[in-house]
Amino acid sequence: MSETIPSGTDHLPQSVSVERRQISEADSRRANGPDWDRYADEYQATHGAFLGDTGFIWGPEGLSEDEAGALGPVAGRRVLEVGSGAGQCSRWVTARGGNGIGLDLSMRQLQHSRRIDEETGVVVPSVVGTATQLPFADDSFDVVFSSFGALQFIADLPAALSEAARVLRTGGRFAFSITHPTRWSFPDDPGVEGLTASQSYWDRTPYVETDPETGTPSYVEHHRTLGDWVEVLAGNGFRLVALKEPEWPEKHDRTWGGWSRTRGLLIPGTAVFVADLG
Numbered sequence: 001m002s003e004t005i006p007s008g009t010d011h012l013p014q015s016v017s018v019e020r021r022q023i024s025e026a027d028s029r030r031a032n033g034p035d036w037d038r039y040a041d042e043y044q045a046t047h048g049a050f051l052g053d054t055g056f057i058w059g060p061e062g063l064s065e066d067e068a069g070a071l072g073p074v075a076g077r078r079v080l081e082v083g084s085g086a087g088q089c090s091r092w093v094t095a096r097g098g099n100g101i102g103l104d105l106s107m108r109q110l111q112h113s114r115r116i117d118e119e120t121g122v123v124v125p126s127v128v129g130t131a132t133q134l135p136f137a138d139d140s141f142d143v144v145f146s147s148f149g150a151l152q153f154i155a156d157l158p159a160a161l162s163e164a165a166r167v168l169r170t171g172g173r174f175a176f177s178i179t180h181p182t183r184w185s186f187p188d189d190p191g192v193e194g195l196t197a198s199q200s201y202w203d204r205t206p207y208v209e210t211d212p213e214t215g216t217p218s219y220v221e222h223h224r225t226l227g228d229w230v231e232v233l234a235g236n237g238f239r240l241v242a243l244k245e246p247e248w249p250e251k252h253d254r255t256w257g258g259w260s261r262t263r264g265l266l267i268p269g270t271a272v273f274v275a276d277l278g
């Protein structure tokens with residue numbers, strides 16, 4: 001669903017072929033790293049002001065962490081952001097006295113992060129890496145979070161959850177936002193066409209775009225149902241403490257991929273899971 005995410009494919013050329021098919025973790029990563037490198041400049045130019053250089057929003061509805069309080073207190077805490085992009089959320093953490101660290105698959109996204117570090121003077125140390133193999137020691141963080149970061153782009157979700165649990169201390173907080181799973185039942189259209197369910201909610205077959213020139217996958221997304229998310233959290237020792245489904249604010253009128261006022265007033269677009277380890 002090319003624009004199910006508030007991310008990368010508003011630019012989708014018509015020649016790209018789109019299908020639902022199985023794809024491995026390695027191939028998902030091989031597709032999405034270069035895709036985010038290609039798209040990063042446009043993403044930051046289009047959405048950077050809405051995100052805010054030191055802002056923290058959980059999704060296109062504009063729910064801020066100031067409102068949500070999903071991370072709990074961050075001052076003095078070691079906080080890892082997975083799929084950190086240009087580090088806006090981690091900069092919010094650091095500005096509030098936390099030790100924010102970013103990790104992202106895309107070098108170009110991290111170059112934007114460095115640029116904003118220099119512009120704002122609020123610096124987020126960041127590393128290139130993948131959510132399924134975190135380059136950190138066990139128990140190194142009090143909080144791990146992801147705002148529309150890696151989790152819906154990876155095939156091996158159990159590996160990512162196991163890694164989050166490994167680097168968190170017992171009692172640590174794990175919070176993340178994703179496209180609300182129910183959105184996968186609808187065409188990815190911000191207009192009224194996007195309001196009629198047309199695909200099975202229970203079809204977990206990944207969404208894959210293929211580059212017509214190379215014949216290789218160029219963008220991948222993975223769908224899980226709400227029940228799948230609860231199960232994988234519980235299976236990795238997490239206790240779900242909240243599932244936030246931000247409502248579309250009355251005066252908000254911004255279209256971001258498949259998110260719009262038209263759809264947002266009727267169906268949820270974002271799910272924010274909040275869980276504690278152990």
Ligand SMILES: C[S@@+](CC[C@H](N)C(=O)[O-])C[C@H]1O[C@@H](n2cnc3c(N)ncnc32)[C@H](O)[C@@H]1O
Binds near residue numbers: 036103109131132146
């Ligand atoms: C929609 S952007 C969100 C970035 C940032 N959280 C924000 O709100 O702008 C998704 C980010 O996830 C990153 N990403 C995708 N797959 C990843 C993976 N396997 N591991 C780490 N990051 C990944 C992308 O490079 C991209 O920067």
